[in-house]
Amino acid sequence: MAYSEKVIEHYEKPRNVGTFGTQKEIKEATNIGVGLVGAPECGDVMQLQIKVNDDTGLIEDAKFKCFGCGSAIASSSLATEWLKGKTLDEGMEIKNTEIVEELALPPVKIHCSVLAEDAIKSAIADYKQKNNKD
Amino acid sequence: MSAKLPKLPIYLDHAATTACDPRVVEAMLPYFTEKFGNPGSRNHSFGWAAEEAVTKARHQVAELIGADPKEIIFTSGATESNNLAIKGAANMYAKKPAGQTQRGHIISVSHEHKAVLDPCKRLEKEGFEVTLIDPQSDGTVTREMIETVIRDDTILVTVMWANNEIGTFNEIPEIGALCHEKGIIFHTDATQWVGKMPTNVKEDNVDLLSLSGHKLYGPKGVGALYVRRRRPRVRLMALQEGGGQERGFRSGTLNVTGIVGLGKACELCAADMDSERQRLLNLRNKLEAAITNALDVVQINGHPDKRLAHLTNISFGFVEGESLMMALKEIAMSSGSACTSASLEPSYVLKALGIGDDLAHSSLRISMGRWTTEEEIDYAAEKIIEAVNKLRDLSPLYDMHNEGIDITKIEWAAH
Numbered sequence: 414m415a416y417s418e419k420v421i422e423h424y425e426k427p428r429n430v431g432t433f434g435t436q437k438e439i440k441e442a443t444n445i446g447v448g449l450v451g452a453p454e455c456g457d458v459m460q461l462q463i464k465v466n467d468d469t470g471l472i473e474d475a476k477f478k479c480f481g482c483g484s485a486i487a488s489s490s491l492a493t494e495w496l497k498g499k500t501l502d503e504g505m506e507i508k509n510t511e512i513v514e515e516l517a518l519p520p521v522k523i524h525c526s527v528l529a530e531d532a533i534k535s536a537i538a539d540y541k542q543k544n545n546k547d
Numbered sequence: 548m549s550a551k552l553p554k555l556p557i558y559l560d561h562a563a564t565t566a567c568d569p570r571v572v573e574a575m576l577p578y579f580t581e582k583f584g585n586p587g588s589r590n591h592s593f594g595w596a597a598e599e600a601v602t603k604a605r606h607q608v609a610e611l612i613g614a615d616p617k618e619i620i621f622t623s624g625a626t627e628s629n630n631l632a633i634k635g636a637a638n639m640y641a642k643k644p645a646g647q648t649q650r651g652h653i654i655s656v657s658h659e660h661k662a663v664l665d666p667c668k669r670l671e672k673e674g675f676e677v678t679l680i681d682p683q684s685d686g687t688v689t690r691e692m693i694e695t696v697i698r699d700d701t702i703l704v705t706v707m708w709a710n711n712e713i714g715t716f717n718e719i720p721e722i723g724a725l726c727h728e729k730g731i732i733f734h735t736d737a738t739q740w741v742g743k744m745p746t747n748v749k750e751d752n753v754d755l756l757s758l759s760g761h762k763l764y765g766p767k768g769v770g771a772l773y774v775r776r777r778r779p780r781v782r783l784m785a786l787q788e789g790g791g792q793e794r795g796f797r798s799g800t801l802n803v804t805g806i807v808g809l810g811k812a813c814e815l816c817a818a819d820m821d822s823e824r825q826r827l828l829n830l831r832n833k834l835e836a837a838i839t840n841a842l843d844v845v846q847i848n849g850h851p852d853k854r855l856a857h858l859t860n861i862s863f864g865f866v867e868g869e870s871l872m873m874a875l876k877e878i879a880m881s882s883g884s885a886c887t888s889a890s891l892e893p894s895y896v897l898k899a900l901g902i903g904d905d906l907a908h909s910s911l912r913i914s915m916g917r918w919t920t921e922e923e924i925d926y927a928a929e930k931i932i933e934a935v936n937k938l939r940d941l942s943p944l945y946d947m948h949n950e951g952i953d954i955t956k957i958e959w960a961a962h
Contacts, residue, residue, distance in 0.1 A: 416873070424870070424873060430940065432943075435950055436947060436950055449943070450960065451959070451960075452960065453944060453959065454959070456867050456869075457867070458943055478941055478942060479941055479942070480866070480941075480942045480944045480945075481867050481870065482869040483869065483870050485867075485870075486870060486941060
């Protein structure tokens, strides 16, 4: 399968790989929201973490880890790039179609972008829940 | 460890197809141009030359598998051979005519190639009953497993000799003996086996055997079906009708160039089978040792010994197969079988062994061949280890594993 140059670029040099701590630590940290989506048996698992500045309400850092194909890795890498510096509301507005467009994903890989959008929404929801927002 | 850089890309997908041996090509060439006759032309020298070449090839193929030359039917490849054997035998030995149900019982295995499973499915729609058994978790199928599902109305058993994805082989001589005791026709898809392992259809109790040219350094588009002529004399309903070539089993002008190539390829395989197998086994042992010594949570699939020397199938925990292939684009390998790697499904063969979807998603089939060098294997091992480590650095599942979290206990939202 031929990948686009952008997918290959993200795959070879993924941005913001990592975690803000162990599973236990990130679960307890109130300034961190975690989205863990996908399933091993489907061949994709994304873990997206956002670190939110309580004063400004801005996402000041984001990290990901991904088990999945090159497109899944690129989608989650791109998501972390886009999230940094955004407000939670702006983050919620990121659409999978924008990821598809940016990475030139073929139709069979659209589910990777959907998963990235789910991961974003799930990380933001986790942060809000931890902080009793909306 | 730093391997000397071999010429890239490296081909380690010989179970998908092999290059034609240059000696095979050389043998074929005259039959495209000056010796282009139709072996069916009985009244001039052009036809005689072609017929002589086909006869020679028939002997070469027969010799490799311990058959009589009269028992070899040339086809377009193993898919056609399988179709002819399975549909041809089922329709010939059917208990009831077409259009009715309960026409007869057929036994096969869930990890067979699609070229066996799909003809069986077709027959199921046409009134036959099919039982697919699962192999054992080591990938093998035994006589006993077949014995327990044989019925009074079983007419055909088809079990592959060696599996294309994991290389494990089955108790073919024993299953054949069982079928002969019960008067059941026995077919084996031996595409991956023939040319690599000693074969004697008579002693091994096989009635019908499929083989393919392009898996044994011959050309694509040619194969053969062995059809036993004595004890029992196997009859088949032809699928393709016309000029009555190949004893009426397979009409159509013979693919003389392909057949000459297949014959030569068989002769070459027979010539150094044992030494070549030992050479490839040494390379495989080296590759497997390098990988299992360097990485944790690695599983070599299939039976430890009862498998082909040139092939290994390895699952890497916490790494996804397609991204692994992407990191290894200088090495041609297969994740799953080439026929299905366009789909996103994990390997049905590995699933049939009871391997979890997570591991089945992360498997490489590495198959070596006549021109594979030690240098290439050292390089491949180094690159695979590097790629798995890189992807594990990215993998949330590997983190969880290292933190002692059992990922099978997490409630994943399937999508």
